[in-house]
Amino acid sequence: MIAQPRCPVCRHFLYLDTLVCPFCDAELGYHILSRQFFSVRKGRAVIDDQVWYTCSNRGWECNWLVWENAPAGRCFSCRLTRTRPDPDDTIALSKLAKTEEAKRRLILQLGDLGLPIVPWDIKPGGLGFDLLSSISLGRPVMIGHANGIVTIDLAESLDDRREALRIKLGEPxxxxxxxLRHETGHYYQNVLLTNDQDWARCRDLFGDERASYRDAIKRHYSMGAPDGWHENFISEYATMHPWEDFAETFAHYLHITGTLQTAAAIGIHLDESGTNLRDTDVVPLGSYRDEPVAQLLSDWEWMSEAFNRINRAMGFGDLYPFEISPAVRHKLAFMHDLVTHAPLTTEEQFLLVYPQETERA
Ligand SMILES: [Zn+2]
Ligand SMILES: [Zn+2]
Ligand SMILES: [Zn+2]
Known part of the structure; x- marks a missing residue:
């Protein structure tokens, strides 16, 4: 059974960003070790005889709980934020809340996948986030990754801006x-590829990442993606440079496993009669760690088609507007291999994130 986010008081299902239960008004905090909500009184909750506090960023809608000795009372996710807007920049801070929510979802998923997270303030090159607003700064903020630090333009949390960019860039x-999934892909390329053999396989699939990035950008924005790119790439952006192909593929691995995990938690499965072409039901799993990639991709093929049909029933575009070609399957298989064999180099690294990981069922 996968942990369902529920209200501890009224047992109603809750979305991950809930601060106060909309059904019974209980004040709540989210405990990342057990993936459960707990009632909070006067900013504290007692869980397994240990006192947990609400994150010091609760005023900016962070609902995670913090154990007593966390630096500055910030939760693990907030600690990873290296730079955020000034305290008096309330307009940028209101956009921060939405972005931090997406970041907490990302971090939970990285933990579920068993990927190590070493924070930027523990080790140079560790993972950190600079969350800046191009509107407040009055200059462009390039979304990107450098040496563990992911930079995000908070202005993109505004729907009109993000949609305008999406259309301008022709992205589905x-x-x-x-x-966030894409940029952390850049971080994990260096973390997960640990030897020459891995890099050789990676270059085989994605191309040589030592090719000039500057030339690649120029070519991409003047000429666009090459004809027939669908056959080899998951997106047009992935065609730009081997780094971008890796990051795009990593993001898709997270899209796929994250959505299947949610489907599994809800209990959605497809009856074989609905698919016509199968004689067994499609039952998504909470984790594919011990499964071959063929099962992951087969489950996703059926489930994504079903989700696309549901979206279309509401007049929306497809939930998953992408096509996975045989070449992309090979890239995703490599990603599955890397993620399921992630080097959890020392226990401490992992313990930083989930101190009681061993107790989690
Ligand atoms: Zn409730
Ligand atoms: Zn927090
Ligand atoms: Zn990138």
Whole structure:
């Protein structure tokens, strides 16, 4: 059974960003070790005889709980934010809340996948986030990654801005969560590829990442994606440079496993009669860690088609507006291999994130 986010008082299902239960008004905090909500009184909750406090960013809608000795009372997710707007920049801070929500979802998923997270303030090159607003700064903020630090333009949490960019760039999908998944892909390329063999396989699939990035940008924005790119790439952006192809593929691995995990938690499965072409039901799993990539991709093929049909029934565009070609399957298989064999180099690294990981069922 996968942990369902529920209200501890009235047992109603809750979305991950809930601060106060909309059904019974209980004040709540989210405990990342157990993936459960707990009632909070006067900013504290007692969980397994240990006192947890609400995150010091609760005023900016962070609902995670913090154990007593966390630096500055910030939760693990907030601690990863290296730069945020000034305290008096309330307009930028209101956009921060939405972005931080997407970031908390990302971090939970990285933990579920067993990927190590070393914070930027522990080790140079560790993971950190600079969350800046191009509107407040009055200059462009380039979304990107450098040496562990992910930079995000908070202005993209404004729907009109993000949609305008999406249309201008001809992208079928553009979300804050998607940006975060893509940029952490750059971080994990260096973390997960640990030897020459891995890099050789990676270059085989994605191309040589030592090719000039500057030339690649110029070519991409003057000439666009090459004809027939669908056959080899998951998106047009992935065609730009081997780094971008890796990051795009990583993001898709997270899209796929994250959505299947949610489907599994809800209990959605497809009856074989609905698919016509199968003689077994499609039952998504909370984790594909011990499964071959073929099962992950087969489950996704059926489930994404079903989700697309549901979206269309409401007049929306497809939930997953992408096509996975045989070449992209090979890239995703490599990603599955990397993620399921992630080097959890020392226990401490992992413990930083989930101190009681071993107790989690
Ligand atoms: Zn409730
Ligand atoms: Zn927090
Ligand atoms: Zn990128």
């Amino acid at each position: 999908y553009r979300t804050m969560l998607g940006h």
